[in-house]
Amino acid sequence: MSTPTVSTTDVPEEQRGRGALSGSDGRRADAKRGSLLPKIALAIICVAWTVPTLGLLITSFRSEDAVDSSGWWSVFASPFDFGQWTLENYGDVLGGAGMANAFVNSLVVAIPATLIPIFVAAFAAYAFTFMRFRGREVFFAVIVGLLVVPLQVTLVPLLQFYGDVGLTGQFLGVWLAHTGYGMPLAVYLLRNYMSGLPVSLIESAKIDGASHFQTFWRLVMPMSVPALAAFAIFQFLWVWNDLLVALVFIGGGDNEVVTVNLAGLVGEFAADWHLLTAGAFITMTVPLIVFFSLQRFFVRGLTAGSVKG
Amino acid sequence: MTIKIANAVIAVVAGIGGILVLYLLMNLIVERLPQRWGDRLRPYAFVGPALLVVGVFLVYPMVRSFILSFANGDSTAWVGLTNYTDLLGAAEFRETLVNNLLWIVVVPVFAVIAGLAVAVLADRLKPTAEKVTKSVIFLPMAISFVGAATIWGFIYTSRPPGQPQIGILNAIGEVLGFDPVAWLQLSDWNINDFLLMTIMVWLQAGFAMVLLSAAIKNVPEETVEAARIDGAGEVAIFFRIVVPQIWATVTVVFVTILILVMKVFDIVYVMTGGAFGTNVIGVRFFEELFEFGNDGRAAAIVVILTIAVIPVMIYQVRRFRIEENAR
Numbered sequence: 355m356s357t358p359t360v361s362t363t364d365v366p367e368e369q370r371g372r373g374a375l376s377g378s379d380g381r382r383a384d385a386k387r388g389s390l391l392p393k394i395a396l397a398i399i400c401v402a403w404t405v406p407t408l409g410l411l412i413t414s415f416r417s418e419d420a421v422d423s424s425g426w427w428s429v430f431a432s433p434f435d436f437g438q439w440t441l442e443n444y445g446d447v448l449g450g451a452g453m454a455n456a457f458v459n460s461l462v463v464a465i466p467a468t469l470i471p472i473f474v475a476a477f478a479a480y481a482f483t484f485m486r487f488r489g490r491e492v493f494f495a496v497i498v499g500l501l502v503v504p505l506q507v508t509l510v511p512l513l514q515f516y517g518d519v520g521l522t523g524q525f526l527g528v529w530l531a532h533t534g535y536g537m538p539l540a541v542y543l544l545r546n547y548m549s550g551l552p553v554s555l556i557e558s559a560k561i562d563g564a565s566h567f568q569t570f571w572r573l574v575m576p577m578s579v580p581a582l583a584a585f586a587i588f589q590f591l592w593v594w595n596d597l598l599v600a601l602v603f604i605g606g607g608d609n610e611v612v613t614v615n616l617a618g619l620v621g622e623f624a625a626d627w628h629l630l631t632a633g634a635f636i637t638m639t640v641p642l643i644v645f646f647s648l649q650r651f652f653v654r655g656l657t658a659g660s661v662k663g
Numbered sequence: 664m665t666i667k668i669a670n671a672v673i674a675v676v677a678g679i680g681g682i683l684v685l686y687l688l689m690n691l692i693v694e695r696l697p698q699r700w701g702d703r704l705r706p707y708a709f710v711g712p713a714l715l716v717v718g719v720f721l722v723y724p725m726v727r728s729f730i731l732s733f734a735n736g737d738s739t740a741w742v743g744l745t746n747y748t749d750l751l752g753a754a755e756f757r758e759t760l761v762n763n764l765l766w767i768v769v770v771p772v773f774a775v776i777a778g779l780a781v782a783v784l785a786d787r788l789k790p791t792a793e794k795v796t797k798s799v800i801f802l803p804m805a806i807s808f809v810g811a812a813t814i815w816g817f818i819y820t821s822r823p824p825g826q827p828q829i830g831i832l833n834a835i836g837e838v839l840g841f842d843p844v845a846w847l848q849l850s851d852w853n854i855n856d857f858l859l860m861t862i863m864v865w866l867q868a869g870f871a872m873v874l875l876s877a878a879i880k881n882v883p884e885e886t887v888e889a890a891r892i893d894g895a896g897e898v899a900i901f902f903r904i905v906v907p908q909i910w911a912t913v914t915v916v917f918v919t920i921l922i923l924v925m926k927v928f929d930i931v932y933v934m935t936g937g938a939f940g941t942n943v944i945g946v947r948f949f950e951e952l953f954e955f956g957n958d959g960r961a962a963a964i965v966v967i968l969t970i971a972v973i974p975v976m977i978y979q980v981r982r983f984r985i986e987e988n989a990r
Contacts (some may be wrong), residue, residue: 507969609667611928
């Protein structure tokens with residue numbers, strides 16, 4: 355499930371999700387522990403990976419004067435110089451720059467665009483897994499192939515069509531587009547998961563007289579919750595972090611989402627880093643909350659879905 | 664504001680409710696049919712809506728883009744291959760293609776190396792330290808490309824000599840005695856391209872690490888032990904014993920990041936807008952569509968991109984077939 359590009363066999367099930375970010379079991383660690391060099395190398399890598407985000411976070415809480423007159427690292431020399439700290443940047447970005455409005459828009463775009471595809475995909479995945487019908491292999495091969503199609507290839511015709519029917523700038527247009535773009539991945543993930551469910555259970559439900567609809571609703575859906583959650587998290591973050599689709603179908607103005615707002619700020623206030631850093635951090639809050647609270651599902655969802663076009 | 668939220672709530676309720684009612688209705692109709700017809704049609708009631716959505720939003724637009732790429736800017740007349748010949752004849756577009764080529768080689772290679780290095784080294788730490796290290800490397804995966812571009816824009820920022828350098832790269836340069844450099848405008852030897860690629864490596868190394876780490880932990884301990892008994896050093900064990908056994912995962916990670924990088928848009932769009940010789944196909948397409956309003960040429964650009972993806976697509980479907988047969 356974690357590697358839709360190719361294979362579900364490369365990474366054993368017990369390593370996925372559960373162990374993805376967790377420590378090793380100590381099975382082999384004892385033998386090699388003790389050497390200092392790897393620890394130093396890792397420490398350097400960790401610092402290099404953290405510094406960019408740390409600089410952003412610190413700068414977003416510093417006053418305009420402080421940001422302009424010294425680098426953010428100077429706060430380590432004088433952390434108790436309270437004159438430099440402020441929440442004003444956040445106030446300015448949320449209010450004046452319209453980030454608060456964009457934040458609500460992002461939620462309005464991302465939540466329906468996450469929930470709507472799930473059910474459609476689940477029914478299809480059930481049919482691909484447990485039903486025999488003409489065209490099954492071909493349809494599924496097409497879905498696998500579509501996983502990697504760059505979504506840019508759909509934009510010109512869809513934009514023309516949306517222009518004709520008045521859907522540009524509307525939330526409905528992006529909800530539908532994201533439902534379409536998320537569908538191949540959702541069907542693929544759910545079908546892979548469902549084909550790992552015990553067939554005997556489904557067979558015995560059939561013998562007990564359950565229809566396909568009942569089996570799907572009462573048995574398969576509840577058992578597929580981990581895969582549904584992984585897809586939901588991936589799709590939500592994908593839509594939340596997306597710039598291209600939002601820019602093309604909604605653009606700027608009253609309905610703009612956080613990524614479009616931030617990209618606009620970068621263009622408009624190119625040198626006002628106290629504002630840009632606060633704006634960037636606001637756009638990152640939701641993904642970071644998901645990261646820290648749902649890390650297990652988060653890793654599973656992102657690694658599973660990273661091929662999406 | 665309230666209207667928007669109400670709209671979203673209605674969309675969720677009506678969307679999901681509508682979908683469920685649709686399936687219930689289709690199921691009822693199928694149940695009423697004679698059994699033979701019901702059994703034959705029921706699967707299509709289940710897959711139909713998904714296929715419809717995929718058809719309307721992916722397959723049909725793809726075909727239509729292909730057709731539009733042979734038409735003029737506002738899709739009113741056929742122009743044959745003009746869009747393609749114009750594009751490929753322009754030095755500017757060829758430079759864009761070369762940049763994309765650099766991206767798809769450099770980013771996957773460095774992301775895999777970084778991910779592999781962390782996976783291998785962290786494997787030797789105590790479980791808690793390993794968990795913290797991996798979380799630190801993986802965290803950027805949560806950040807949007809636009810957010811990452813802002814973060815790194817601050818690192819690369821430069822100010823005229825004499826003013827305090829607030830971008831860390833130029834501040835370090837200043838300490839070492841160099842003049843401030845406008846990094847993103849530095850197109851010699853594609854330096855600015857590489858600085859943009861750094862951002863993508865920073866974002867994707869965590870993904871590589873998670874998959875490679877799982878693969879490394881899955882290497883049978885006996886094979887490593889046997890090599891050690893035979894007197895192999897740690898480095899030899901890594902390259903001769905471990906790497907061959909995780910090679911399949913390395914390929915998966917490489918291809919996955921490669922596909923992502925082919926379509927790169929946000930980072931370049933936000934940081935340079937494609938100026939200073941940093942343009943890529945994704946940004947070039949957007950320019951053609953919105954700044955020049957030339958639908959035909961925009962379509963031609965994405966058709967070129969899609970053709971470049973086809974080998975990966977074939978590879979993917981083929982691997983999937985093999986896997987299915989092994990099931």
